[in-house]
Amino acid sequence: MRIAVNQVKEGLAQAAVSAGNTGALMATARFVLKTIQGIERPAIAKFIPSQNGHMTLVLDLGANVDCTPEQLVQFAVIGSELVHALYPNAGAPRVGLLNVGTEDIKGTDTVKQVFKLLSGSKLNFVGNVEGGSIFSGDVDVVVADGFVGNIVLKTIEGAVRFMGSAIKQEFQTNLLTKLGALAAMPALKGFKNKLDPRKFNGAIFLGLRGVVIKSHGGTDAVGFSYALEEAFHEAKADSLTRIQQGVADQLAHLADKKLEVEQAAINID
Numbered sequence: 001m002r003i004a005v006n007q008v009k010e011g012l013a014q015a016a017v018s019a020g021n022t023g024a025l026m027a028t029a030r031f032v033l034k035t036i037q038g039i040e041r042p043a044i045a046k047f048i049p050s051q052n053g054h055m056t057l058v059l060d061l062g063a064n065v066d067c068t069p070e071q072l073v074q075f076a077v078i079g080s081e082l083v084h085a086l087y088p089n090a091g092a093p094r095v096g097l098l099n100v101g102t103e104d105i106k107g108t109d110t111v112k113q114v115f116k117l118l119s120g121s122k123l124n125f126v127g128n129v130e131g132g133s134i135f136s137g138d139v140d141v142v143v144a145d146g147f148v149g150n151i152v153l154k155t156i157e158g159a160v161r162f163m164g165s166a167i168k169q170e171f172q173t174n175l176l177t178k179l180g181a182l183a184a185m186p187a188l189k190g191f192k193n194k195l196d197p198r199k200f201n202g203a204i205f206l207g208l209r210g211v212v213i214k215s216h217g218g219t220d221a222v223g224f225s226y227a228l229e230e231a232f233h234e235a236k237a238d239s240l241t242r243i244q245q246g247v248a249d250q251l252a253h254l255a256d257k258k259l260e261v262e263q264a265a266i267n268i269d
Contacts, residue, residue, distance in 0.1 A: 001025050005032045008210040015211035015231035017202075019224065022214055026063060026205060033210040036078070036244050038251045041067075042207035043075045044146070044214070045082070046153065047200060047230075054137035057083050059206060062150035069113035072097075072143055073121065073254065074247075076114075078206050079141040080123050081246035085239040093140035096129030098148060104128065114143075120257045122250055160195050202227035204234070206243075211235055 001020045007013035009032050018025050026042070035042055045059035059079050064071065076095050083093040097114055099107045104115050106128065118125040126139060131152060133139050144152065167188070171181035181188070193199075197216075201223040205212040211234045215227035234240075 001028050002032070005029050005210070005212065008212070009033055014235035015213060017213045017215060017224075017227050017231050019215040019217045019219070019227075021217075022062075022203075025212070025214055029205055029208055029210070029212045033208045033212070035207050036209055036247055038247045039074050039078060039207040040071050041074075042205050043078065044149075045079060045204040045206045046202075048134055048156065049194070049200065050135045050137040052137040054140075056134050056137070056139060056142060058134060058142045058144070058149060058152065060144065060146040060149045061153045061203060062146045063205075064145060065147040065150075067110070067145040069110055069117055072110070072114045072145060073117045074207070074251070076118055076121075076123060076125070076141065076143045077247055077250045078243055079143060081243040081250075082204070082206060082234075082239055083140050084246070085237045085242035086233060088237075090140075092124035094126045094138070095123050095141045095143065096126050096133055096139035098131065098142050098144035098152070099128035100130070102128045102130065110145075117254065120254070122253050157197070160197065164192070164195075198223035199226055202230035204230065209240070209244075211240060 001016075001018050001024060004013065004016035004018060005028050008016045016029070026044075030042060041064050043060035044063045045057055046061055047055040048058055050056050057079050059075050060067070067075075076097075080093045080095050095118065097111065097118060099111055101107075104112070104127065107115070115128065129139055129142060134142055134152070171177050198219055201216050201219050203214040205214060211231055213227050213231045213234075215224050219227075
């Protein structure tokens, strides 16, 4: 892992892909590559498929279980810039803040502060979103702290395994259901292919000064190839340059807005 990350640092490689230990890879990547200027911590991000063939980027998925409002805003910025770099013709990415409801009065104090900060940003912030929005295709980026994000990811993985097992059991109940399974085989194969976790392998270590992709340690050659493909797309799109430029612009705007608010408060006093 260290050799691969060093090659990215030295410009000998445009991306590093590893199926090694997540914590070790993150620690190595952060130590060697450092974070983008203005970004305090890197986040783990992943594209999740939705109903209409759309892909939703969800972050953070476990790198930071406890985040400040400013760090969550930074995650929103780097997530939005990555999506825009990969899909430049799709317009401004729609950013949603994962919450227990869509109303701006809901959520923890931290989430409420993030809502206010994102509302004053230059991002295409659509407001609070619930978990179902990850699959609806209504947003392009969903932001959460690593504690919530990791639970969401593990729940999704468990739900997919449960659905596959439950469908298989039902079709094996009796002769009639087995015949039904034969008739439905084309649709079942399509369903299995659409939810094949190997096709979505490759978590992104976002916010670093280099492209680093974490493959699932238990995947096969097909799954690892998709992690390599993710790295290739990011390198080809020059996503790092786009993210660095976007972060500088977005955070400068947020700093100006904060200064305006503070100045207004002083004038009131």
